[in-house]
Amino acid sequence: MTLTEKILANGAEVESVQAGQFITVKPQVILGTDLTAPLSIGIFRRMKATRVTNPDQIVLVVDHFTPANDRRSAEFSRFVREFVDAQGIRNFFDVGRGGISHLLLLELGLVVPGDIVIGADSRTCTGGVLGAFAAGVGSTDMAAAWALGETWLRVPETVKVEYSGRLQPWVGGKDMILRLIADIGADGARYRAIEFCGETIDTLPLSHRTTLCNMVVEAGAKNGIIQADETTLNWIRPRAKRNVRLFRADPDAKYEEVRRYDVSNLAPQVACPSISSNVKPVEALGTIHVHQVVVGSCTNGMIDDLRVAAGILSGYTINRKVRMIVLPGTQKIYKQALEEGLVATFTDAGAVVLPAGCGPCTGAHMGVLANGETAVTTTSRNFAGSMGDPGSSVYLANPAVAAASALTGVITDPRHIKK
Amino acid sequence: MESRFRGRALKLGPNISTEQILPARYSTLTKPEDLVPHVFEGIDPLFMSRMKKGDIIVAGANFGCGGSREIAAIAVKLSGLAAIVAESFSRIFYRNAMNIAFPLIEAAGVFPGIAEGAIIEVDLDKGLVRDITKMRNFHSVPYPDFMKTLMQVGGLEEYVRQRVKKTEL
Structure with missing residues (x-):
């Protein structure tokens, strides 16, 4: 069995499972946010639970509309708070107490290796970074899981992606995953698990691994997973x-496909509008003027990511035509960025630091783009209208590319910034 | 739910995202009458004015990619569309639609093969899509048993309601 199959078999309390099989499992974590939980609460009541x-x-985490941006979202958050109180839910993280749910789960040790995590948010797959099975579901799924304590899953086929070689400076997890999505397509791993491994992964910091797992859904995958190792256990x-259960893939595990990458010559990659598979190396882009730069989010909002961006900005001010938004993943990361002087660097450069949350990523709150505007962002989605007006354009890149672009006003190869 | 029905084909492209199905700014709307006018607004602001009850969407690959928000699937169901036929569906959207018993049919060749405005017939039991205008058939993989059960009872909400009721007895 593959790593994903091992965890699912354990969860289903059976000897073995195979791809395509429908199983019932009791997840260790059922994650919801202020965006999707209110719908679930209504459904939960209609289920007569x-x-x-x-x-x-x-x-439950209030991270999408945080702090609330209008009366409707305020009602949504209130609805969640009332449910939390009524049901005695202890793991509730309100405005100022948490951050983006996916990074919060990692930060607080709420997900551990061997877990099964479902969440009513497509980026729930982020949890796979710790050697857990983590997959996004819908609001009815979440309501059913609250009511029954269990959920149904189809065991996915697994695609193994094996990396070798040493990454160049300013290149990381974001570039690895964008290259993969470009090669297999935005639906190239639909319904599948992606298992990342190889010598590059072995030495890859947790922040970069997080970006890899966070974005597998952009290739249509059900989950992304990295077998727990020393890096995982140190974290x-x-x-x-809870207790950690370490699973590993059998040597004779059946993979639907094995892909191999040598990353030694991988350049920073940029996903151009309006699909994450439309990827080019940064040097092949030509001159793309940007109006907004976003660094952070659940995709690239860990302290390492902020350090990279601050390292590039340090001593400079951003281009006067550019607005730069920094979005720390959690309140703790925000605090650490303050203590390390990163927030001062951002502020001096002319960037604004937002409260930890989903911010402009959903196109609904803080940093919405106008018609005709262009953004380069470290977030995960660049569909038409994903960050505001359908007539705006979004380019996805790593934090170094985003910060370098903030300085010049055009999408820029960070290798060209003099330090 | 009828397992066989006919409707007019309305075509949309490949990679239709949940943002295009229902832009995020409407995801805090709760009343059907508020939601429905915005269905597919992210791709065609006039969509609801050209759509009639019972129409069937015919789309390319990866329909429903992007965010997990179930409200997108719910809004489509509320709009009066009868089904979506596509080359393939994104998994969370597929799951959401099954959970609310809204029929999605994955069948190869439908996107290039069916013209805008064609009358098509969907047979869920046989896993068949038929273009009545051209008299051409497209075969899909029939639903797995668990999904069939979900569709038959009217979705996961009803399925759980029955189970909750049983535990209380």
């Missing part, structure tokens, strides 16, 4: 709230 099966399975040890 009164109590959730296990309040400790449930994590987990001071944080874990």
Whole structure:
């Protein structure tokens, strides 16, 4: 069995599972946000359920509209708070107490290796970075899981992606995943698990691994996963709230496909509008003027990412035609950025630092783009209208490319910034 | 739900995202009458004015990619569209539609093969899409048993309601 199959078999309490099989599992974590939970709460009531099966399975985070941006979103958050109180849910993270749910789960040790995590948010796949099975579902799914304590899953086929070689400076997880999405297509891993491995992964910091797993859904995947190793355990040890179960793929595991990459010559990659598979190396882009730069989010909002961006901005001010938004992943990351002087660097350069949350990523709150505007961003989606007006354009890149572009006003190869 | 029905084909392209199906700014709307006018607004602001009840969307690959928001699938169902026929669907959108018992049919060749405005017939039991205008058939993989059950009981909400009721007895 593959790593994903191992975890699902354990969750289904059976000897083995195979791709295509439907199983029922009790997830360790059921994640919801202020965007998707209110709908689930209504459905939960219509199911005539009164109590959730296990309040400790449930994590709820106010991260999409934080702080609330209008009366409707304020009602949404209130709805979640009332449910949390009524059901005795302890893992609730309100405005100022948390950050973006996916990074919060990692930071607080709420996800540990071997877990099954479902969440009513497509980026729930981020949790796979710790060697867990983590997949996005819908609001009815979440309501059903609250009511029954279990959920249905189809065991996915697994695609193994093996990386070798040493990454160049300013190149990282974002470039690796964008290259993969470009090669297999925006639906190239539909319904599948992607298992990342190889010597490059072995030495890759957790922040870069997080970006890899976070973006697998952009290739249509169900989950992305990296087998827990020393890096994972060093992260987990001071944080874990539960026992860790280490699984590894069998040597004779059946993979639907194995892809191999040598990353030694990989350049910074940019996903051009309006699909994440429309990827070019940064040097092949030509002159693209940008109005807004975003660094952060659940895709690239860890402290390492902010350090990279601050390192490029340090001593400079951003181009006067550019607005730059920095979006720390969690309140703790924000605090650390303050303590390390990164927030001062951003502020001195002319960037604005937003509260930890989804910010402009959903195109609904803080940093919405106008018609005809262009953004380069470290977030994960560049569909038409994903960051505002359908007539705006979004380019996806790593934090170094984004910060370098903020300085020049055009999408820029960070290797050209003099330091 | 009828397992066989006819409708007029309305075509949309490949990679239709949840943002195009229902832009995020409408995702906090809760009343059907508020939601429905915005269905597919992200790709065609006039979509709802050219759509009639019972129409069937015919789309390319990866329909429903992007965010997980189920409200997009719910809004499509509320709009009066009868089904979506596509080359393929993104997994969360597929899951969401199955959970609310809204029929999605994955069949190869439908996007290039069916013209805008063609009358098509969908047979869910047989997994068949038929272009009545051209008398041409497209075969899909029939639903797995678990999905069939979900569709038959009217979705996951009803399925859970029955189970919750049983535990209380």
